[in-house]
Amino acid sequence: MVGKVHDIPRSFPQIGPFMMLSAPPSATAETFATTFDLGIQGMRCASCVRRVEQSLLAVEGVQGAVVNLAAQTARVTALADTGLQERIADALRREGFKPSFALQNERKAHIRGNDGVGISSLSTIWAEWGQVALALSFALPLMLPMWASWLGWHLVLPAKWQFLLATHVQGLLGAQFYLGAWRALRRGTANMDTLVALGTTAAWALSTWLWWAEGASAHLYFESSAMVITLVLLGKALEARARRQTTSAIRALQGLRPDIAHRVGQDGEADVPVEDVRPGDTLAVRPGERFAVDGVLVEGHTQVDEAMLTGEPMPVDRGPGDAVVAGTVNGAARVLVQVQAVGADTVLAAVVRRVEDAQASKAPVEQLVDRISAVFVPIVLLLGIGTFVVGWGMGLPFDTALLRAVAVLVVACPCALGLATPAAIVVGTGVAARYGILVRDVQALEQARRCDTVVFDKTGTLTMGQARLERIDCAPEYDESSCLRWAAALQSGSEHPLARAVLDAARQRKIDIPPVHGLHAVPGKGISGAVEEHPYTLGSLAWAQEQGGSVPALAVEAALQQGHTVSVLWRNAPQGTQTLAVLAFADAVRPSAAPAVLALRSMGMQVRMVSGDHPQAVHRVASQVGIDPNATQSGALPQDKIAAVETLRQHGHGVIMVGDGINDAPALAAADVGMAIAHGHLGADVAIHASAITLLRDDLALVPAAIDIARRTTTTIRQNLWWAFVYNVVTIPLAMFGYLSPVLAGGAMALSSVSVIANALRLRRWRPPGLVPPAHSSPFHHR
Known part of the structure; x- marks a missing residue:
């Protein structure tokens, strides 16, 4: 693909702060369907996710909503109008959540800052850990007598002090749970706050009643209520910290674009906000600075670090006429x-959109989780009540039966269920983006895991997509340099791929190219002209044969057998056509092709190739990369590629089609998973919109790497869901039968949600075999 950054199609027109999804040509702004993200603070568990989604869907004009607990965001599709934000904000605030529309105001640029929505500010972090520290200062003195008894010491804290310490924890730090429970109750639902509020209140009230009824000698349980709240707060603080780590990849991308640009005008350089830069402006970029826009170099030679976009560890040379993209480093x-493109039209913005879209998507299994979470808390409440009633009815002391019920309420954890899938998706798609693998949504991951066949296009995918002059067979009386000199002269004004191959070969051999006169091109056949006063023609084999020239059959046959494309150079002499040379061209195979095919086979994948080229060329490439010639198809038109994919699917195969995202777009769409290679950053935007998975650099090692991270991410989702279900299935009965005290139950509940995120964070250590990690300047190493 050849072109400038402005040639890349832009698929998302903007409307104010929103990104337009669809609208009839005659529609007004009020009827446009738009999508946007907003931050939501205060979500704690899967029940909260369901409440937020229900609240958003109840707002007039909202057509769809997907809530991400791990990222603390929601993606809303709605009919845009002037009062939409206010209606959404009011609906969420009534439910006790704090919405933030700051992201919308940045949507024009589609690049968030490091303090973006869904990321706790410094004050929020201090508030989280400040609450934990304060709760510990009140709760630890209550635990000292119990710990001392393990060492044989007898310490007794006066009941009055126990009451005061526990009441401070219950009334001040536990107020948030009461507030959340009340808001859920108003909607006729229950959530994690309900369980914590009921459980700790029961323990606190029991202790207060025993103190009042039996006096200072009573056995009190204030430490249970205080420590449960403390442990829940500690778990939430750890969970929030882990959530921030899961979103580090997208935050890194969002922080790449600089805020200030150096615009060059008649009066010299002037620093201006990036938002004020327009296409056509000229910007100066100093050493070490990031490019703020997509554009074309007009002056200077430099090396550009593109690790943030492609994962390529080495800087690349760039000079006048070369394209650069926003976020890369000069x-x-x-x-x-x-300047060619700014804001939402940049390649960086398209990359951010793709990562955000993937992280906002929901796996099909989450629909099951949503249904379970809707009845989870009510079932736990019934189990808690049943535990108390049955235990007391069977002769257990009142306080023992009540404490078992408290443990049941506290140990149940809907949080782990809610975090199991989104945490894995956020981390998995983020680490994939670090290596230049962009995933459209979680369905693409799920499908890639199930596929067993990879179908490659040849030209531009397995091969470089650039013709190369392999050999010149000259007539006995002529030498290669002379023949190449005449051929290069004829091709000096052409942009045809074969012409560029001839000119590149001449330059490599440092051959002076003479001028040419009277050029005449015959479409589909070749070109003729006068070089040094002699008429020469360079054309196809068929044209040479039409002209009656004697073409050396052995040279032609050898070239065709090797899969080469053949051109013939001849001179039109008075005595007839005189053949001078046979030129054989080939499209070089990518160095990464054979290792990638081998890696795919080791993963148990079948590898096939389909191409529009002639059989000899297809078989040559197949033999070089390790694909069985019987698993190839040549001479395939676009509709033939679609048919090949559909035939494999009809025979029960899951098919991944790998192509360039441009010529192969129909076949990519027909496959279970379309995997498009972006030919440098010039083709990135095209490939992003043409495929389910986009590879941002021309390294076929990314193909098995993409399948590997898909498998690992979906495996992590299943592990998390298994842990969340097993945790609740095991711990609730233990609490019912008295094997877990309320304090241990609180600790286990806090540990469950943290462990789910910790398991997802293991994906951050993923390293695809055969790929070098991005250089140190990659944003994924610096936040």
């Missing part, structure tokens, strides 16, 4: 850039 030279 090397050691000052350069001038003509």
Whole structure:
């Protein structure tokens, strides 16, 4: 693909702060369907997710809503109008959640800052850990007598002090649970706050009653209520910290674009906000600075670190006429850039959109989780009440039966269920993006895990997509340099791929190219002209045969057998056509192709190839990369590629189609998973919108890597769900039968949600075999 950044199609027109999804041509702004993200603070568990989604869907004009507990965000699709934000904010605040629309105001640029929505600010972090520290200062003195008894010491804290310490925890730090429970009760639902509030209140009230009824000698349980609240707060603080780690990849991307640009005008350089830069402006970029826009270099030579976009560890050379993209890092030279795209139209914005879309998506299994979470808390409440009634009825002391019920209420954890899937998706898609693998949604991960066949296109996918002059077979009386010199002269004004191959070969051999006169091109056949006063023609084999030239059969046959494309150079002499040379061209195989095919086979995948090229060329490439010639198809038109994919699917195969995202778009769409290779950053935007998985650099090692991270992410989702279900299935009966005290139950509940996120965070250590991690300047290493 050849072109500038402005040639890349832009698929998302903007409407105010929103990104338009669809609208009839005659629609007004009030009828546009829009999608946008907003931050939501205060979500604690799967029940909260359900409440938020129900609240959003109840707002007039809202057509769809997907809530992400791990990222603390919601993606809303709605009919845009001037009062939409206010209605959404009011609906969420009535439910006790704090919405933030700050992200919308940045949507035009589609790049969030490091303090973006869904990421706790410094004050929020201090509030989380400040509450934990305060709760510990009240609760630890209550635990000292119990710990001392383990050492044989007898310590007794006066009941009055126990009451005061526990009441401070219950009334001040536990107020948030009462508030959340009340808001859920108003809607006729129950959530995690309900369980904590009821359980700790029961323990606190029991202790207060025993103190009042039996005096200072009574056995009190104030430490249970205080420590449960403390442990829940500690678990939530750890969980919030872990959630921030899961979103580090997207935050890194969002923070890449600089805020200030150096615009060059008639009066010299002037620093301006990036939002004020327009296409056509000229910007100066100093050594070590990030490019703020997509553009084309107009002055200066430099090296550009593109690790943030492609995962490529080494900087690449860029000079006048070369394209650069926003977020990449300039090397050691000052350069001038003509702006081609800004804000939401940049390749960086398209990459961010893709990662955000993947992290906002929901796996099919989450629908089951949503249904379970809707009845989970009510069932736990019934189990808690049943535990108390049955235990007391069977002769257990009142306080023992009540404490068992408290443990049941406290140990149940809907949080782990709610975090199991989104935490894995956020981490998995983030680490994949670090290596240049962009995933459209969780369905793409699930489908890639199930696929057993990979179908490659040839040209531009397994091969470089650039013709190369392999050999020149000259007539006995002529040498290669002379023939190449005449051929290069004929091709000096052409942009045809074969012409570029001839000119590149001449330059590599440092051959002076003479001028040409009277050029005449015959479409589909070749070109003729006068070089040094002699008429020469360079054309196809068929055209040479039409002209009656004697073409050396052995040279032609050898070239065709090797899968080469053949051109013939001849001179039109008075005595007839004189053949001078046969030129054989080939499209070089990518160095990463054979290792990638081998890696796919080791993963148990079948590998096939389909191409529009002639059989000899297809078989040559197949033999070089390790694909069985019987698993290839040549001469395939676009509709033939679609048919090949559909035939495999009809025979029960899950198919991944790998192509360039442009010519292969129909076949990519027909496959279970379309995997498009972006040919450098020029083709990134095209490939992103043409595929379920986009590979941002021309390294076929990314194909098995993408399948591997898909498998690992979906495996992590299943592990998390298994742990969340097993945890509740095991611990609730233990609490019912008295094997878990309220304090241990509180600790187990806090540990469950943290363990789910910790398991998801293991994906951050994923390293695809055969790939070098991005350089140190990659945003995934610096936040």
